[in-house]
Amino acid sequence: DTEVTQTPKHLVMGMTNKKSLKCEQHMGHRAMYWYKQKAKKPPELMFVYSYEKLSINESVPSRFSPECPNSSLLNLHLHALQPEDSALYLCASSPTSGGFHDETQYFGPGTRLLVL
């Protein structure tokens, strides 16, 4: 099973709201990723967790707060977002220790976020 699941599929939020995106995998992977994808663009890396520890933060604004409660779950907490944060948010996972350099990443279907 190479499935990564994400909830919700769609989310509309106001600029003062607080919401969370959730990601789950049961492949025993120890690295998990958040990407942001704007329309007609490639995914952009936001965060990487390796063994439940934050390994990479690609200078993401603090209104995005990641959390990895356990090896199967990854959350992205959203607060005070801007309309330009509207995008598809993708979660991915990979098998090993998060060396990142030669690991196959498996992507979820994404959460389509609209900030009003």
Place this chain on the structure above:
Amino acid sequence: GENVEQHPSTLSVQEGDSAVIKCTYSDSASNYFPWYKQELGKGPQLIIDIRSNVGEKKDQRIAVTLNKTAKHFSLHITETQPEDSAVYFCAASNKRLSFGAGTTVTVRA
């Protein structure tokens, strides 16, 4: 950091014809090159990958070639079908995955 260029940005082919997408990368230390297919409303799905110690890999109608000296790699799809219509992303990996800009492939019936 790694810079991946992908061409063409759009590609329209007749059903049954072949499609070729080319990518170049800048970091000679990159050693893993996956290709992802993204259909409308879905996340990217890995379709094939190649590592730097291999020059060519094939999986049914899909093949990838890698030229490390020239730092370029290509995706070949033969006998295209309407379900091959999607956006295709190449990527190169050294420490982190760097994606090309994507190619929108349309297969005309």
